Amino acid sequence: MDMKSSPCAALRIDGARLWQSLMELAQIGATAKGGVCRIALTDLDRQGRDLFVQWAKEAGCSIRIDAIGNIFARRAGQDESLPPVMTGSHIDTQPTGGKFDGNYGVLAGLEVLRTLNAAGVRTRAPIEVAVWTNEEGSRFVPVMMGSGVFAGAFTLEHALAQRDAQGVSVAEALTAIGYAGQAGPAPAVGAYFEAHIEQGPVLENNQRVIGVVTAALGQRWYDVTVQGMEAHAGPTPMELRRDALLAASELVMEVNRIAVERRPHARSTVGTMELFPNSRNVIPGRVRFSVDLRAPDDAQLLDMDRALRAACARVAQERGLAIDVEQVVYFPPQPFTPQLVQAVRANADDLGYSSMDVVSGAGHDAVYVARVAPAAMIFVPCDDGISHNEIESAEPAHLEAGCNVLLRAMLAAAEVVK
Amino acid sequence: MDMKSSPCAALRIDGARLWQSLMELAQIGATAKGGVCRIALTDLDRQGRDLFVQWAKEAGCSIRIDAIGNIFARRAGQDESLPPVMTGSHIDTQPTGGKFDGNYGVLAGLEVLRTLNAAGVRTRAPIEVAVWTNEEGSRFVPVMMGSGVFAGAFTLEHALAQRDAQGVSVAEALTAIGYAGQAGPAPAVGAYFEAHIEQGPVLENNQRVIGVVTAALGQRWYDVTVQGMEAHAGPTPMELRRDALLAASELVMEVNRIAVERRPHARSTVGTMELFPNSRNVIPGRVRFSVDLRAPDDAQLLDMDRALRAACARVAQERGLAIDVEQVVYFPPQPFTPQLVQAVRANADDLGYSSMDVVSGAGHDAVYVARVAPAAMIFVPCDDGISHNEIESAEPAHLEAGCNVLLRAMLAAAEVVK
Numbered sequence: 001m002d003m004k005s006s007p008c009a010a011l012r013i014d015g016a017r018l019w020q021s022l023m024e025l026a027q028i029g030a031t032a033k034g035g036v037c038r039i040a041l042t043d044l045d046r047q048g049r050d051l052f053v054q055w056a057k058e059a060g061c062s063i064r065i066d067a068i069g070n071i072f073a074r075r076a077g078q079d080e081s082l083p084p085v086m087t088g089s090h091i092d093t094q095p096t097g098g099k100f101d102g103n104y105g106v107l108a109g110l111e112v113l114r115t116l117n118a119a120g121v122r123t124r125a126p127i128e129v130a131v132w133t134n135e136e137g138s139r140f141v142p143v144m145m146g147s148g149v150f151a152g153a154f155t156l157e158h159a160l161a162q163r164d165a166q167g168v169s170v171a172e173a174l175t176a177i178g179y180a181g182q183a184g185p186a187p188a189v190g191a192y193f194e195a196h197i198e199q200g201p202v203l204e205n206n207q208r209v210i211g212v213v214t215a216a217l218g219q220r221w222y223d224v225t226v227q228g229m230e231a232h233a234g235p236t237p238m239e240l241r242r243d244a245l246l247a248a249s250e251l252v253m254e255v256n257r258i259a260v261e262r263r264p265h266a267r268s269t270v271g272t273m274e275l276f277p278n279s280r281n282v283i284p285g286r287v288r289f290s291v292d293l294r295a296p297d298d299a300q301l302l303d304m305d306r307a308l309r310a311a312c313a314r315v316a317q318e319r320g321l322a323i324d325v326e327q328v329v330y331f332p333p334q335p336f337t338p339q340l341v342q343a344v345r346a347n348a349d350d351l352g353y354s355s356m357d358v359v360s361g362a363g364h365d366a367v368y369v370a371r372v373a374p375a376a377m378i379f380v381p382c383d384d385g386i387s388h389n390e391i392e393s394a395e396p397a398h399l400e401a402g403c404n405v406l407l408r409a410m411l412a413a414a415e416v417v418k
Numbered sequence: 419m420d421m422k423s424s425p426c427a428a429l430r431i432d433g434a435r436l437w438q439s440l441m442e443l444a445q446i447g448a449t450a451k452g453g454v455c456r457i458a459l460t461d462l463d464r465q466g467r468d469l470f471v472q473w474a475k476e477a478g479c480s481i482r483i484d485a486i487g488n489i490f491a492r493r494a495g496q497d498e499s500l501p502p503v504m505t506g507s508h509i510d511t512q513p514t515g516g517k518f519d520g521n522y523g524v525l526a527g528l529e530v531l532r533t534l535n536a537a538g539v540r541t542r543a544p545i546e547v548a549v550w551t552n553e554e555g556s557r558f559v560p561v562m563m564g565s566g567v568f569a570g571a572f573t574l575e576h577a578l579a580q581r582d583a584q585g586v587s588v589a590e591a592l593t594a595i596g597y598a599g600q601a602g603p604a605p606a607v608g609a610y611f612e613a614h615i616e617q618g619p620v621l622e623n624n625q626r627v628i629g630v631v632t633a634a635l636g637q638r639w640y641d642v643t644v645q646g647m648e649a650h651a652g653p654t655p656m657e658l659r660r661d662a663l664l665a666a667s668e669l670v671m672e673v674n675r676i677a678v679e680r681r682p683h684a685r686s687t688v689g690t691m692e693l694f695p696n697s698r699n700v701i702p703g704r705v706r707f708s709v710d711l712r713a714p715d716d717a718q719l720l721d722m723d724r725a726l727r728a729a730c731a732r733v734a735q736e737r738g739l740a741i742d743v744e745q746v747v748y749f750p751p752q753p754f755t756p757q758l759v760q761a762v763r764a765n766a767d768d769l770g771y772s773s774m775d776v777v778s779g780a781g782h783d784a785v786y787v788a789r790v791a792p793a794a795m796i797f798v799p800c801d802d803g804i805s806h807n808e809i810e811s812a813e814p815a816h817l818e819a820g821c822n823v824l825l826r827a828m829l830a831a832a833e834v835v836k
Contacts (some may be wrong), residue, residue, distance in 0.1 A: 028742045200653025217652065221698065231803060232709045233687035234635060235618025238678045240803075245688055249670035256664050260656050269651035270663055271698045272467030273691060279641065279690045290698045292651045361652030385649065385658075 008416050011119055013407050015400030016113040020033025020079060022399070025051060025091065025107065027386075036099055040092035040134035040145075041069070041170065042176045046177035048091045052106060052131055059113045061129070063182025067156055069133040069174045075113050077126035078417045083190035085414040086373075087112065087406060088130030090146070092363035094138055098198050098392025100382065101198045101259070106131050108195040108403040110342075112410055125190050132365040139164045141174075147365035150186045151372045189373035191340055191413040194366035196377060197394050197401045201385030202358055210348040210355035211379030214341055216299045216331030216367040217267065217294035217359055224312065226250065227322040230277065230285025241283055245275060247319045248287040254311040255291055265359050266270050266304060267294040267402040297333050328397035334367045339410065340376035347408040353401045376409070378402050426834050431825050433818030436529040438816070443469060443509065443525065444517035454517055456814025458552035458563075459487070459591035466509045467597060470524060470549055476812050477531045479547075483599025485574055486699060487551040487592045493531050495544035496640055496835045501608035503541070503832040505530065505824060506548030507783060508564070512556055512827055514599075516810025518615045518800060518817075519779040520677035526547050526613040526821040541832035543608050557582045558591075565783035566605045569790045607791035609758055609831040612788045613820045614642075614795060615812050618774055619803030628766040628773035629797025632759055634785040635712035635777055636719045636751030640720040642669065642730065645740040648695060648703025659701055666736045672729035673709055678721050683777050684722060684753040685712040700786065715751050752785045758827070760793035765826040771819045786790035796820050796826070 006356030010281030029038035038044045053063055056073035062073040089105025109129035109383055118360045134364040142163045149159050160171040174180040203211050252270045259268035273289040309325055316323040348355040366377045380402035383393040419690045442704040447456030447463045456462045471481055474491030482490040513748045527547030548697025555561030558580045567577050578589040592598040621629050675685035691707040713719040715835030720804040727743055798820035801811040
């Protein structure tokens with residue numbers, strides 16, 4: 001995997017060209033605040049896809065569209081019978097999204113192709129750049145829809161039947177934008193790499209340029225409902241209350257403790273809370289809140305699940321309230337492929353970029369692809385860790401560094417033959 | 419004040435007649451669920467007022483309406499130059515109100531008049547039954563509007579100028595229902611008693627029939643805003659978070675502790691909370707919640723205010739967040755008149771009713787009247803402490819007991835002359 005002795009050791013991507021492409025794609029759906037709103041399977045998504053396809057064809061690629069609308073731009077290898085070395089990400093955005101989330105991974109792949117073309121490098125295995133459909137899930141759920149179908153996380157039929165708030169189905173929207181492609185089994189992938197902005201503060205906080213992503217955290221999401229007794233705030237003495245918010249507040253602190261005691265990788269969050277009746281002078285009779293637990297392996301995640309349920313049971317018993325815990329989402333933890341992770345780490349070192357091992361706290365297309373192919377991810381910092389926001393930003397030098405690591409890791413996997 | 423040797427020692431009100439009147443008035447605005455919706459200054463309120471006025475006239479009373487629509491039904495005394503001994507309450511209800519809140523106090527007063535008439539009792543001082551305008555504040559604020567104007571808590575002009583959600587002013591609504599009466603200074607009141615359902619669980623919990631109300635709790639209401647940092651739940655490690663909900667939850671527990679440490683009379687409640695952005699996988703960046711502190715005297719209330727502010731300052735400092743505390747409401751504590759309170763206590767004992775001293779956690783017309791006249795309240799239990807609810811209920815025997823205490827206390831204050 002080491003490129004030191006490779007004929008391509010001196011090869012570098014063109015950071016300015018990459019930046020230029022990012023800025024050009026960002027104009028499709030550009031918002032007044034400097035962000036991008038390019039929702040999956042809208043006409044703006046079509047325009048973005050068309051631009052990518054045009055660029056990929058100009059780079060000599062053949063284009064394949066699958067039945068869920070994933071685009072694969074293929075640069076032929078010496079041995080076309082080999083499974084391709086693939087990279088990619090998505091170009092759909094959140095409603096108030098930024099220029100880099102997803103787009104960076106797609107255009108870093110394109111930049112790799114352009115770099116290989118400019119240097120006349122040929123690889124044994126073919127190279128493909130994937131644009132996965134509807135990663136964000138803003139209009140259609142489930143999220144990571146294209147890679148999920150590709151990896152068999154759910155069926156094509158299930159995905160195509162989903163409808164947006166206006167009742168339009170995925171199948172209809174794909175046809176409308178001209179990206180309903182060929183059905184068929186997903187082809188084998190030799191190795192998959194995905195470059196992405198971190199969407200968190202760890203690299204910036206540690207002043208590192210490259211995040212070597214070892215795993216994606218598993219997730220368990222819950223709805224917790226505390227049933228107490230609604231009563232007037234004035235006439236009800238403290239000792240006769242069954243205050244649902246007081247119990248919920250104790251549980252928010254317990255939920256936090258669950259991950260704090262399992263640092264550095266575990267995460268726990270209460271993001272939503274609703275009070276009933278939510279009136280200034282009424283003791284809350286019912287409180288409903290969400291819990292989001294994440295951990296890098298299933299044993300830890302299960303341990304956290306047990307800690308949550310134990311805390312709820314204890315608080316219910318101590319406070320004389322009914323507390324219901326319902327798990328509503330489960331994503332298994334997904335370790336990335338050690339050999340590919342090591343390729344990312346070693347090439348970052350070779351190139352002189354500071355790096356550190358990180359976990360991915362969020363979902364990415366790579367997490368699904370990793371179910372069916374060797375896979376790894378490359379993170380680069382984003383300013384203040386902010387993403388899913390129009391002010392999302394990243395340093396050109398960091399984007400260039402991540403793309404150089406991607407180039408090298410892909411070349412190592414695909415084998416340079418000339 | 420002791421009635422033992424009084425010529426009226428054997429006098430009792432007619433519990434069945436009282437109950438009958440309560441049920442008849444409850445038909446005006448009756449709801450399908452057995453409650454009452456008779457919002458202040460609506461046509462239903464007019465119908466209720468008309469019924470009371472008719473009953474009072476049938477009981478030989480003269481009727482006086484003041485400029486804010488308060489009704490005073492007067493039974494002449496031997497010495498008409500003496501200030502009247504007054505009782506009363508309100509007949510407006512919450513939108514999903516019950517049959518007893520307010521109505522009991524008014525009709526208990528009417529029942530006292532009827533009892534005196536039936537027994538041919540004459541009093542030295544005149545006796546009046548007041549129906550105070552808009553106690554509930556469901557349509558027009560401020561709450562306790564009629565008694566507030568009477569007591570000078572705010573001006574008549576301020577009250578008349580208030581408008582409901584449809585833009586109708588109090589002045590217009592009063593004219594529309596024919597209850598815009600004569601302006602003029604509030605007359606002196608010799609003593610004021612108000613019978614009311616407790617609207618809380620203390621009497622029921624202690625199995626007592628009569629609550630001897632010693633004071634109304636003072637209230638300080640606040641808006642507290644915690645400003646943290648919004649961030650994605652997945653990619654943000656625990657140690658880099660500034661979770662506004664975590665700080666708010668700690669404060670909910672601190673707020674609770676403030677009153678628990680000052681039992682039995684202090685109360686503290688967080689009734690409302692809003693999270694921003696309130697998304698399942700986003701760490702809350704901002705949380706806003708209400709605080710309601712109540713105490714029987716100003717020194718304790720101020721001490722609780724200091725404890726709240728200290729807790730907010732500590733949590734802000736420890737967690738690196740900004741916390742803003744804004745007081746939005748202040749009602750001073752209102753002790754009732756010891757001599758009248760003792761009359762309630764002694765007469766409950768004489769009549770063989772179990773009783774206990776309680777405080778009023780909620781506002782009542784008597785709290786304002788106590789600013790300008792000697793005043794006391796008599797509480798009776800309501801089922802499960804529930805009020806402001808269509809299922810609000812009370813036992814006929816308890817309502818009868820409270821009315822007998824009212825009769826005796828008023829006779830003691832007004833002096834029986836025959």
